[in-house]
Amino acid sequence: MGFFDLFTQKIGIDLGTSNTLVYVSNKGIIVNEPSVVAVNNGSNEVCAVGENAKAMLDRTPKTISAIRPLQNGVIADFEITRAMIKYFINKALNKKRFIKSNVVICVPVGVTSIERRAVEEVALDSGARKVKLVEEPMAAAIGAGLPVDEPVGNMIIDIGGGTTEIAIISLGGIVESDSLRIAGDDMDVNIKDYIKLKYKMEIGLVTAEKIKMILGNASKEYYLEKNLAKNFKETDSDGESIKSKNDYIKETEIRGRDIVSGLPLHMTVTSDEIRESIMETVNSIVNAIKRVLERTPPELSADIYANGIYLTGGGALLKGLDIYIEKETGLKVYIAESPLQCVALGAGKICEDM
Numbered sequence: 001m002g003f004f005d006l007f008t009q010k011i012g013i014d015l016g017t018s019n020t021l022v023y024v025s026n027k028g029i030i031v032n033e034p035s036v037v038a039v040n041n042g043s044n045e046v047c048a049v050g051e052n053a054k055a056m057l058d059r060t061p062k063t064i065s066a067i068r069p070l071q072n073g074v075i076a077d078f079e080i081t082r083a084m085i086k087y088f089i090n091k092a093l094n095k096k097r098f099i100k101s102n103v104v105i106c107v108p109v110g111v112t113s114i115e116r117r118a119v120e121e122v123a124l125d126s127g128a129r130k131v132k133l134v135e136e137p138m139a140a141a142i143g144a145g146l147p148v149d150e151p152v153g154n155m156i157i158d159i160g161g162g163t164t165e166i167a168i169i170s171l172g173g174i175v176e177s178d179s180l181r182i183a184g185d186d187m188d189v190n191i192k193d194y195i196k197l198k199y200k201m202e203i204g205l206v207t208a209e210k211i212k213m214i215l216g217n218a219s220k221e222y223y224l225e226k227n228l229a230k231n232f233k234e235t236d237s238d239g240e241s242i243k244s245k246n247d248y249i250k251e252t253e254i255r256g257r258d259i260v261s262g263l264p265l266h267m268t269v270t271s272d273e274i275r276e277s278i279m280e281t282v283n284s285i286v287n288a289i290k291r292v293l294e295r296t297p298p299e300l301s302a303d304i305y306a307n308g309i310y311l312t313g314g315g316a317l318l319k320g321l322d323i324y325i326e327k328e329t330g331l332k333v334y335i336a337e338s339p340l341q342c343v344a345l346g347a348g349k350i351c352e353d354m
């Protein structure tokens with residue numbers, strides 16, 4: 001290690017549309033917060049970032065906007081993204097500004113060279129000395145522990161908030177891929193629209209997302225005892241299930257506003273209804289998976305037939321999605337361990353090896 005290395009931190013950033021995670025070398029994931037920034041409309045001043053700003057989404061007075069600066073995986077608002085990255089890097093490095101950092105930052109496979117430049121510039125401007133851009137599915141696959149450098153086909157599907165990345169990886173490179181701008185956020189919109197149409201009730205997207213996490217599912221079979229038992233295998237030290245109790249819940253009460261009377265209203269929705277509402281989005285993702293499989297060279301197809309598909313990203317937590325994809329493709333589907341952290345862990349591994 002050279003003298004200057006003492007002053008250089010290596011960090012890996014998963015700049016997601018929903019969540020930003022920062023991995024600091026030798027420490028692990030230090031920051032894990034929503035990619036949201038609250039801005040004062042008059043002065044353009046940033047008033048909150050991350051967790052604090054997300055609490056404001058859909059609840060802000062007219063003077064404040066809570067913004068998600070990354071939309072569909074690309075930077076929609078350059079200034080605000082810069083403020084957000086700066087804030088998270090400072091938080092991760094404990095505000096030791098004198099430390100220059102070598103940064104690995106992940107971008108969706110589909111981004112244009114202009115979009116790549118924008119990410120690079122933001123990172124450099126936020127105090128990075130060197131920036132390396134890595135394709136998200138590659139980082140996800142590394143974070144999921146797949147043997148990406150071996151001459152064998154690995155299939156990874158990362159479903160985030162704004163983008164779904166599908167990739168076949170072999171010998172350290174992406175052989176075939178697709179990047180859809182359809183993902184978890186679209187399911188939230190589906191749920192909101194469904195409830196509006198069926199019950200004449202207006203709900204916010206934050207509520208829609210909560211409903212998705214409790215009741216969202218892609219397959220009725222998920223709720224069969226044997227599948228629930230499979231999902232409840234993991235237990236913590238006390239032998240308690242660490243999976244959420246949500247797994248057993250089949251209906252929930254929701255609150256919103258009656259679009260006719262304008263008054264607050266509550267009612268009960270079921271897991272069957274929520275599945276019905278999101279299936280269009282789920283099927284768009286499944287169809288894209290099938291198209292990528294069709295384009296995959298036969299030797300790699302054979303590997304994927306043997307080794308299965310790996311799911312990462314928050315969308316991997318949608319109940320029964322693995323079961324549905326298995327049914328539709330005939331391939332074995334695995335949910336990576338800690339799906340929400342795979343990209344950051346992969347970026348971390350890449351930055352450690354830099």
Ligand code: ADP
Pocket residue numbers: 015016017018019020159160161162163183184185209212213216312313314315317318319339340
């Ligand atoms: P990004 O990489 O775009 O920041 P993430 O990988 O962090 O996205 O995943 C966020 C998405 O995952 C959001 O749409 C969120 O609603 C969804 N999500 C998180 N947990 C669950 C869950 N238990 N069930 C369904 N969707 C989930």
Ligand code: MG
Pocket residue numbers: 014015016017158160161313343
């Ligand atoms: Mg992501």
